[in-house]
Amino acid sequence: xxxxxxxxxxxxxxxxxxxxxxxxxxxxxxxxxxxxxxxxxxxxxxxxxxxxxxxxxxxxxxxxxxxxxxxxxxxxxxxxxxxxxxxxxxxxxxxxxxxxxxxxxxxxxxxxxxxxxxxxxxxxxxxxxxxxxxxxxxxxxxxxxxxxxxxxxxxxxxxxxxxxxxxxxxxxxxxxxxxxxxxxxxxxxxxxxxxxxxxxxxxxxxxxxxxxxxxxxxxxxxxxxxxxxxxxxxxxxxxxxxxxxxxxxxxxxxxxxxxxxxxxxxxxxxxxxxxxxxxxxxxxxxxxxxxxxxxxxxxxxxxxx
Amino acid sequence: xxxxxxxxxxxxxxxxxxxxxxxxxxxxxxxxxxxxxxxxxxxxxxxxxxxxxxxxxxxxxxxxxxxxxxxxxxxxxxxxxxxxxxxxxxxxxxxxxxxxxxxxxxxxxxxxxxxxxxxxxxxxxxxxxxxxxxxxxxxxxxxxxxxxxxxxxxxxxxxxxxxxxxxxxxxxxxxxxxxxxxxxxxxxxxxxxxxxxxxxxxxxxxxxxxxxxxxxxxxxxxxxxxxxxxxxxxxxxxxxxxxxxx
Numbered sequence: 001x002x003x004x005x006x007x008x009x010x011x012x013x014x015x016x017x018x019x020x021x022x023x024x025x026x027x028x029x030x031x032x033x034x035x036x037x038x039x040x041x042x043x044x045x046x047x048x049x050x051x052x053x054x055x056x057x058x059x060x061x062x063x064x065x066x067x068x069x070x071x072x073x074x075x076x077x078x079x080x081x082x083x084x085x086x087x088x089x090x091x092x093x094x095x096x097x098x099x100x101x102x103x104x105x106x107x108x109x110x111x112x113x114x115x116x117x118x119x120x121x122x123x124x125x126x127x128x129x130x131x132x133x134x135x136x137x138x139x140x141x142x143x144x145x146x147x148x149x150x151x152x153x154x155x156x157x158x159x160x161x162x163x164x165x166x167x168x169x170x171x172x173x174x175x176x177x178x179x180x181x182x183x184x185x186x187x188x189x190x191x192x193x194x195x196x197x198x199x200x201x202x203x204x205x206x207x208x209x210x211x212x213x214x215x216x217x218x219x220x221x222x223x224x225x226x227x228x229x230x231x232x233x234x235x236x237x238x239x240x241x242x243x244x245x246x247x248x249x250x251x252x253x254x255x256x257x258x259x260x261x262x263x264x265x266x267x268x269x270x271x272x273x274x275x276x277x278x279x280x281x282x283x284x285x286x287x288x289x290x291x292x293x294x295x296x297x298x299x300x301x302x303x304x305x
Numbered sequence: 306x307x308x309x310x311x312x313x314x315x316x317x318x319x320x321x322x323x324x325x326x327x328x329x330x331x332x333x334x335x336x337x338x339x340x341x342x343x344x345x346x347x348x349x350x351x352x353x354x355x356x357x358x359x360x361x362x363x364x365x366x367x368x369x370x371x372x373x374x375x376x377x378x379x380x381x382x383x384x385x386x387x388x389x390x391x392x393x394x395x396x397x398x399x400x401x402x403x404x405x406x407x408x409x410x411x412x413x414x415x416x417x418x419x420x421x422x423x424x425x426x427x428x429x430x431x432x433x434x435x436x437x438x439x440x441x442x443x444x445x446x447x448x449x450x451x452x453x454x455x456x457x458x459x460x461x462x463x464x465x466x467x468x469x470x471x472x473x474x475x476x477x478x479x480x481x482x483x484x485x486x487x488x489x490x491x492x493x494x495x496x497x498x499x500x501x502x503x504x505x506x507x508x509x510x511x512x513x514x515x516x517x518x519x520x521x522x523x524x525x526x527x528x529x530x531x532x533x534x535x536x537x538x539x540x541x542x543x544x545x546x547x548x549x550x551x
Binding site: 278 | 475481497503504510511547
């Protein structure tokens with residue numbers, strides 16, 4: 001009798017386990033879990049370039065004019081379902097301009113009156129977009145920028161989560177908050193080969209200018225890179241930025257200066273492990289030099305006395 | 306003649322099964338622990354170019370295996386040098402050596418030379434065994450085609466041994482007890498090995514990998530060699546002038 005009840009209990013528990021599995025709340029759309037109203041991010045750049053449309057220079061070249069340095073900032077004003085209203089600010093030497101755009105947080109489509117007018121990959125969904133860990137990159141059938149110098153940038157390659165220092169032997173990515181090691185890189189080729197920036201001719205670049213940018217691996221927030229999106233191109237008319245990287249760094253046009261999204265680093269506390277990793281050779285050499293000197297001093301004192 | 310007898314004594318005290326067997330075993334094991342060389346090059350059907358390329362690859366592989374062999378080098382130089390200097394000082398055998406009618410400089414040089422010959426020859430045999438096994442049929446032909454590349458591991462191993470010996474000599478001469486000396490030199494030499502795990506960007510500028518010639522920075526090889534020569538000179542000075550043997 002007891003054995004039978006125990007068996008029934010077992011069946012019942014299995015039944016409930018299966019029930020809870022099926023009743024698990026399932027979302028009809030997948031937006032990043034950290035997304036909430038009030039989130040913002042600020043990106044700092046050196047020189048923004050707007051297109052001087054009346055002066056098309058050469059066959060595939062474009063003439064651009066300098067707008068000066070400044071920042072690019074977005075903030076989530078309202079979040080309804082998978083539609084978010086963003087307040088986007090661009091500040092340059094020519095002044096500050098603010099627009100409000102509606103973005104689909106799942107597909108990153110910019111929507112207006114029910115129509116899609118562009119893309120802005122301000123963040124990526126870390127659960128779906130990066131490549132599988134056994135391959136290095138995967139080609140994704142998505143549009144990166146709908147309109148950049150009269151062309152559509154699409155079908156980018158998306159890398160898996162990779163370490164800048166360990167796998168690439170590259171310096172860590174600098175942000176206003178601290179250093180970032182694990183990133184996902186999105187890159188795409190364009191057909192634009194040459195540009196005229198003020199009086200300087202840039203190019204011709206063989207195979208077209210290569211756009212790429214990095215997302216940090218915790219939330220999928222954009223951190224650095226050669227980044228453009230349709231808010232920049234279509235709302236502000238900005239197409240190009242000046243290179244900010246110093247010698248030995250990976251090139252970037254803009255970098256993350258500040259955010260309230262929890263990406264694992266903050267302005268208040270720097271990560272001691274990262275600092276140790278960077279300064280480890282110097283610390284090691286210092287300790288060893290101290291050891292050498294201490295033993296020498298001890299032996300000399302002994303022989304003198 | 307006198308120094309030859311001293312060298313013979315020193316070698317006789319070193320060449321014992323207790324020393325040789327673990328030394329050989331660890332040298333052969335750790336020679337497999339190189340960082341590994343990747344990449345591929347297509348050279349087509351040009352036979353001469355192919356053999357040059359093979360020789361270069363073989364030389365690089367030998368130099369690279371020094372970075373693994375470094376573990377055994379560090380361990381055995383720390384043990385052997387501290388037994389030959391600090392431990393003999395403790396037990397009083399060094400007093401007998403010093404009382405012989407030879408200069409202290411000669412004694413120091415002979416002790417250094419005997420240990421260097423032993424460690425270097427066994428390490429070299431381990432590396433060349435590894436290289437020979439990669440291309441058993443072509444090894445002698447490759448040596449004839451480009452001796453520079455095939456003999457390159459000799460230089461790397463000599464520099465690596467010089468470095469580990471310099472550090473161990475320094476601590477043996479300066480420490481009061483033998484186990485202090487071997488512990489200090491082990492800590493110093495092994496801590497360089499951890500750089501690869503923690504700061505991989507800096508590994509090519511610091512000892513175990515500077516000796517992988519052809520891949521590391523030439524200036525860092527120079528600095529490391531200069532450092533080891535200076536350290537050996539300093540420990541030689543301390544041994545000859547300052548050390549009280551009682």
